[in-house]
């Protein structure tokens with residue numbers, strides 16, 4: 001067995017065109033054997049640099065490094081969810097050589113509709129606080145987002161209007177429509193159950209729940225690695241050496257467990273603990289009650305979207321066709337793929353995810369405002385592109401887009417923490433976007 | 449070969465019959481009332497200068513273009529081919545001149561594009577597809593190794609091998625090969641020639657497009673020459689010399705049928 005695997009490790013390297021492992025150092029050998037994506041490693045490195053950079057800067061400039069604290073990192077995950085959810089859809093749009101400039105406005109419109117439905121309409125018929133209210137409101141938001149997206153897609157695919165124009169129109173139309181529906185008023189407060197979907201102490205699943213999620217995560221990591229290995233054995237493909245599989249499994253589990261410990265290390269604020277204790281009739285002990293937040297619900301929603309979309313992209317025909325259309329639209333047509341229908345579906349998914357983001361964003365704000373989601377289209381596109389989605393089409397991954405969203409949000413949060421003003425924030429974010437794409441182009445040229 | 453000629457001479461039904469096919473792009477009459485037939489176990493070559501309309505004609509049969517007029521018969525029955533999927537349903541497989549590969553996908557994904565093998569749960573079965581791809585490519589191009597890389601990383605000939613593999617994998621009855629050996633080395637070209645003989649023996653009908661007149665004389669049973677969208681003539685290879693064909697291509701006249709006026 002050992003013999004066999006060490007043999008195939010070199011095969012493998014040859015098959016993947018990896019240079020280095022033979023002559024290379026330890027790191028190159030590690031990357032070669034584990035088949036880890038160097039791009040992914042680069043992004044994780046950049047993220048670490050941003051985090052440590054802001055922390056150290058805060059320590060030096062303000063005497064307090066606020067970035068690498070459970071509180072800040074927990075908030076960072078919650079703030080990333082809305083952009084991250086939409087970035088998962090934007091990847092598909094950009095891979096197929098389109099663009100969607102309207103996602104922020106769709107988000108705003110869906111949020112207003114859901115606000116009106118749950119605050120102004122449903123309570124009249126069902127009574128305030130009826131348990132169906134939040135469900136119906138969400139279904140309305142998701143349905144409208146999907147319908148708008150499908151409509152855009154149909155104009156692009158069957159009307160042959162460029163996506164840039166259709167969605168630029170959509171950017172204006174849906175923002176304006178949101179204003180017309182609510183006459184510019186802010187709609188609040190939203191249904192109490194609905195607001196849990198935005199996170200916060202009550203909108204998180206606590207320590208035990210988070211450990212359960214963590215254990216499921218670890219099992220999934222190990223299961224995926226084992227399944228992949230079994231497939232390779234079944235078809236006599238080159239195998240990764242056992243130690244590389246073990247390292248991958250350990251790394252994956254460490255990340256999951258680390259995340260659980262992090263979110264569990266952030267405790268409820270004492271004010272909320274006091275109110276909670278009063279309501280539940282518990283006496284708060286001397287040193288105070290430590291109640292962990294655990295994973296916030298919007299983060300779990302992002303996680304679910306990411307998993308589903310990754311499965312769709314990597315394991316279904318639909319995902320395969322998305323890549324094929326991006327790689328060579330003519331070849332896709334000749335292979336019998338209905339690329340117009342695909343475009344409609346892709347934009348419908350994008351619209352659905354914008355609707356889902358609207359749920360998260362308005363729940364987090366506990367209200368629906370007309371300005372919700374403004375400029376989000378730029379952040380979402382930036383997240384996808386920083387995450388390695390190629391504007392030329394054909395290339396992009398879901399995990400990359402989420403890492404991209406995390407990079408964007410880390411910059412934003414970090415700059416607020418160290419006290420940059422809004423003008424400075426824009427300068428930096430814009431600069432980073434261009435820099436990231438330039439680095440990406442250099443990377444691709446070198447790896448060719 | 450003798451068998452196929454009897455099939456044709458005995459007045460059997462052709463596998464494919466194209467009747468008065470026409471198509472225009474804007475003002476250009478790319479194919480002008482062209483008729484052509486193909487019998488089982490037969491190789492029919494299409495020759496003609498650049499822009500003569502060869503690719504356009506076969507793309508009508510493969511469902512890539514919709515004809516303006518004319519009709520297509522398969523096994524004697526009129527069929528409508530409105531899309532590449534229709535053509536595939538009639539067991540027509542095509543190697544396009546442009547190869548029609550998605551550059552960002554690997555060989556297996558390209559080979560099975562639109563016809564992915566799936567697991568019982570409905571997910572694409574990448575491992576199985578790669579295994580099948582390894583099998584078929586081992587026959588066509590034994591030196592082929594780059595199975596997990598996108599086809600953009602392959603050489604022109606390797607890409608062509610993938611396109612050929614795709615056309616022959618799915619048990620075609622009618623095979624269209626638009627300059628299949630243009631990028632191939634001597635050895636690989638020989639393998640394609642062997643493949644054509646083998647498929648012919650299995651009873652497939654093959655349309656072959658090439659600019660290499662000598663190669664066509666060796667591989668084909670009949671050759672057709674097109675010029676400016678029109679069919680100049682179709683001749684059995686035993687009845688003509690290479691020079692006859694060349695003059696048909698260049699002059700646009702069939703020396704056999706239109707004797708030079710004395």
Ligand SMILES: Nc1ncnc2c1ncn2[C@@H]1O[C@H](COP(=O)(O)OP(=O)(O)OP(=O)(O)O)[C@@H](O)[C@H]1O
Nearest residue numbers: 473476478496497498499500501502503504505545
């Ligand atoms: N999609 C298209 N749009 C417009 N014109 C086209 C299109 N496809 C082909 N044509 C025109 O139709 C004519 C025939 O082209 P075709 O590709 O069939 O030539 P061909 O005989 O295959 O030439 P070659 O030997 O160079 O491959 C040319 O004049 C070409 O410009």
Ligand SMILES: [Mg+2]
Nearest residue numbers: 502503504545
């Ligand atoms: Mg051609």
